[in-house]
Amino acid sequence: MQPSIRCASGxxxxxxxxxxxxxxxxxxxxxxxxxxxxxxxxxINPQGSLMVTVTGVLPRSLPIALNLxxxxxxxxxxxxxxxxxxxxxxxxxxxxxxxxxPLRIExxxxxxxxxxxxxxxxxxxxxxxxxxxxxxLLNSGGAQTGGWLVVAYDRARDGADLTKLPRGRAVxxxxxxxxxxxxxxxxxCANLAALKLVSSIPDALVGRLPQPDRDNHGVIWIxxxxxxxxxEFHDLDSQRKR
Numbered sequence: 001m002q003p004s005i006r007c008a009s010g011x012x013x014x015x016x017x018x019x020x021x022x023x024x025x026x027x028x029x030x031x032x033x034x035x036x037x038x039x040x041x042x043x044i045n046p047q048g049s050l051m052v053t054v055t056g057v058l059p060r061s062l063p064i065a066l067n068l069x070x071x072x073x074x075x076x077x078x079x080x081x082x083x084x085x086x087x088x089x090x091x092x093x094x095x096x097x098x099x100x101x102p103l104r105i106e107x108x109x110x111x112x113x114x115x116x117x118x119x120x121x122x123x124x125x126x127x128x129x130x131x132x133x134x135x136x137l138l139n140s141g142g143a144q145t146g147g148w149l150v151v152a153y154d155r156a157r158d159g160a161d162l163t164k165l166p167r168g169r170a171v172x173x174x175x176x177x178x179x180x181x182x183x184x185x186x187x188x189c190a191n192l193a194a195l196k197l198v199s200s201i202p203d204a205l206v207g208r209l210p211q212p213d214r215d216n217h218g219v220i221w222i223x224x225x226x227x228x229x230x231x232e233f234h235d236l237d238s239q240r241k242r
Contacts, residue, residue: 033100040085040097042070042121042128050118052222054103054133054150056231059110061238062174063138063186065102066149068116072097072126085126097126103133116150116222129154132222135172135233139186147189149231153223162223169230171216175199176237189233191218205239 034041058064074086074096085097099121105114121128133150149170158165174189178199188199192214195201206214213232220229 032098034087034097040072040124040126042072042099042124042126045119045122048117048119048121052116052118052150052226053228054105054112054114054116054231055228056112056233057110058105058107058112058231058233059235059238061235062189062233064174064189064233065136065138066105066114067100067134067136067146068103069131069134070099070121070128071131072128076125076127098131099128100134118152118222133231135189137185137187137189139183145185148219150229151219151221153221158221162221165221166217167220167223167226167229169216169232170218170220171213171232171234172218173234173236175201191216194218195236201236205236208239 058066072085074084076085086095087097103114103116105112116130116133118130120130123129130152132148132152134146134148136146149172153162153165171191172189173192173195174187175195177185177188179185188195190198192201192206192209196206213234222229
């Protein structure tokens with residue numbers, strides 16, 4: 001289970017997971033994803049047209065990849081049995097099938113842009129839907145732990161009060177992981193409040209950061225009327241040297 005702390009807005013997962021009050025329950029890696037040719041792999045929506053533009057900052061010094069995540073509803077086709085639209089993963093008996101795939105980005109220096117295709121796949125019998133966008137920290141073994149950056153609004157999970165859900169801009173801070181017992185996690189990344197609990201960040205450095213960036217939740221929601229979002233990763237180790 002991922003460690004967590006209580007904050008004013010809800011739950012913030014420490015260091016390797018960026019989150020807030022409610023969120024998808026599992027952050028899948030591409031290795032756990034359903035593969036083309038498997039039963040219930042989602043079909044491309046030929047009429048798909050809904051896009052959310054993503055712009056932001058992703059320093060080349062940070063070993064991070066961005067992945068789109070879609071999920072199935074394991075109760076969508078109850079007549080097909082308990083294993084329909086799900087598979088055995090971790091300790092969960094029948095978690096939903098997921099599809100994790102790289103987000104195509106265009107880079108110019110440390111800045112990047114991309115598009116999130118909201119209705120890329122047809123729901124089908126498994127009721128496929130976009131969960132959101134997450135990041136993966138990379139090492140020599142490939143994608144490892146990560147966290148949510150953008151979450152697609154789900155009324156059943158998130159509730160009707162949209163004022164509690166951050167939107168617009170996500171700011172994530174990263175530092176080198178000094179724990180030699182965790183070679184699989186080269187960086188620790190989170191919103192600033194959570195990161196300060198697991199890493200020593202000088203007050204003088206924090207004081208130089210803009211207040212909105214210090215207070216940012218590190219995760220944002222997209223809604224049916226969302227057209228664009230911003231995501232900013234910052235390498236605090238680089239800023240220490242300035």
